[in-house]
Amino acid sequence: MKLAIVGCGSRHKMFRDSVMEDYGSKHEIVAVCDNNPARLRLAAEAASRPGTNGVASYLADEFDTLLAEQKPDTVVVTTPDFLHSDYIVRAFEAGCDVICEKPMTIDLDRLKLIVDAQRASGRKVTVTFNYRYSPARTQIKELLASGTIGDITAVDFRWYLDRVHGADYFRRWHRQKTNSGGLLVHKSTHHFDLLNWWLGSVPEKVFASGQRAFYRPETAVELGLEGRGARCATCPVAAKCDFELDMDADPALRSLYREAEAEDGYFRDLCVFDAEIGIEDTMQAHIRYASGATANYTLVAYAPWEGLEIKFQGTKGELTHRHVEVHGVFGGSREHAKDAVTTELHLAGQAPQVLDVPLGKGMHGGADPVMLGYIFDPEAMPEDSYNRASDHIAGAYSILTGIAANMSIDSGSPVEIPTMLKSRGIDLGETV
Ligand SMILES: NC(=O)c1ccc[n+]([C@@H]2O[C@H](COP(=O)([O-])OP(=O)(O)OC[C@H]3O[C@@H](n4cnc5c(N)ncnc54)[C@H](O)[C@@H]3O)[C@@H](O)[C@H]2O)c1
Structure with missing residues (x-):
């Protein structure tokens, strides 16, 4: 397939290198696009194969020309979040499929544009929820889907970002909700997607609190x-x-x-203590799912360690998963903890069992290489019995919890997601 990449910052490299190093016999990068000429130049050089004329490069305002001249099959969108919808819609209208970084978009107006354009064009957007693909998280999905702990009734989910990784969201475009939707959309889209996928359900009602307590x-x-x-x-x-x-x-x-x-004028190193930062660093939400399960969720962006803790209660027992992660994020200082993942199954009336957790190799706990395999060479991969590929519907539900949480923080009241969608004319069709 012919691919064009739009948004040539740090994340586009994963897609570019994967195509060039591992899937070059099947796919070709035909063009790169960015609003910044310097980054565009770097991307075009890196995406060009020796002995060729190189890949075509287009500035952001030439994107429609890119589509017309290069006729890509698929557009990879790795721009800042608030721009995703515009590129998705224009790519759909030109008959392209899209691979889009998370979050699919940041608010209801943009979500409606994507959903309507998808319906009108019949094209596909794959939202790259890499976290689904890490072997440890897939194991959780397998245990829950097979009914090991019975019906899932209640979840406690806590995600901690340390002062290296967490601080990075307060330095640049992520720091304003108009760019990123805040961390409840930008970051939690991963976490809420995992919850939706693990529970096999969709969020219905959200009540949230949030504050900026540290980066000020x-x-x-x-x-x-x-x-x-x-x-x-x-x-x-x-x-x-x-x-x-x-x-x-x-x-x-x-x-x-x-x-x-x-x-x-894109400064990557703005002060993390600026008064004008508009996003929270401390967020909690209570979520009710269509399945009847409820979840309590915490996200903190200045913790002394980085990782997650989750506990599922079910009618037959309890499943607990803890992952102390290590990230290679620039800036600040940190004690490097050893990567540690534990999963414990405690069935009612039995002793708790510590399970063997499969660990992958590569970025994000081994998730990225597996996901890229399913995206770029699905025939070579085992059948995906875990339903990990994410379309616009999964992309939508992964952000709806965060969008509703933002509304709840502003209003101080719970938000019903079906009512919120109906009021904006957004039709996601029948879901679980
Ligand atoms: N799944 C993950 O684990 C993961 C990790 C990192 C980033 N991401 C996502 O990847 C995306 C990019 O993040 P990043 O860290 O690479 O950001 P970045 O700021 O490094 O890169 C964004 C690029 O988009 C370009 N850009 C800005 N305006 C543009 C426009 N109008 N048209 C075209 N290009 C434009 C910028 O010049 C820059 O080169 C974000 O959506 C982010 O959420 C996902």
Whole structure:
């Protein structure tokens, strides 16, 4: 298939390298597109095979020309989140399928555009929920779907981002809800997708609270960072700040962002303590599912460790999963903990059993290479009995919990998702 990639920042590399290194005999990158000429140049160079004329490159305002001239079969969308819907819709209208990074989009207006364009065009968007593909999470799906703990009634789910990974969402475009939907959409889309998939159900009602408790000016003062600057590169107190992101010291950050910033003013190292940040760092939600199950969910972006804890209660017992993760995210400092995944099954009336957890190799707990195999060479992969491929409906339900949670934070009241969808004329058809 002929692929075009739009949005040539850090994430597009995973798709580009996978096609070039592992699936080059089946697929070809025919074009790259970005609004930033410097990043576009880097992407075009990296996507070009030696001895060829290279891949075609287009600036963002030439995207329709790209579609007309290159006629890709599939457009890979790896732009900031608020732009996904526009590229998805234009790709559909040109007869292309889409592979889109999460979240599929960030709000109800944009969701409606995608759903309507999908229905009108009959094209397909695959939302790349890589977390579904990690062997440890697939094992949970298998246990729950096979009824091992009976009907699932209640879930406690906590996800902690440490001060390295968590801080990174407060430095750049993610820090405003108009760009990312806030962490309840941008980040939790992964977590809510896992819940929907694990439970085999969809969210119906959400009540949420959220606040920015840590990444704010008061914390900088408490840390002795008075006189801080607007960004790390020019900050007078950077040398004593644990949150400094030194882009000049890292060749990848330097070439991708620092040397490209004159073109579009995209600063990758804005101060994480800025007053104007618009997203929460501390969020809790209570969710009721169509199946009758309920879930309590916590997301914190400044924890002293990184990972997740989840406990499923069922009519026959309990399943507990804990994963202490290690990420290679730029900036700050951290103690590197050993990667540790545990899953414990405790059936009523029996002793708890610690299960053997399969671990994968590669990014995101081994998830990314498996997902890329299903995307780029499905015939070579075993049949996917776990239903891991995600379409626009799964993409929609993964963001609806977060969108409803944002509304609930604003109003202080619970939000009914079917009512919310109906009021905006969004028809997702019959779901579980
Ligand atoms: N699944 C995962 O684990 C995972 C991990 C990282 C990022 N992501 C997702 O990937 C996407 C990209 O994230 P990133 O970290 O690479 O961001 P980034 O800022 O590094 O890259 C975004 C790119 O889009 C370009 N861009 C901005 N406006 C544009 C426009 N109008 N048209 C075309 N290009 C434009 C920017 O110049 C930049 O090159 C996001 O949606 C993010 O949520 C997913």
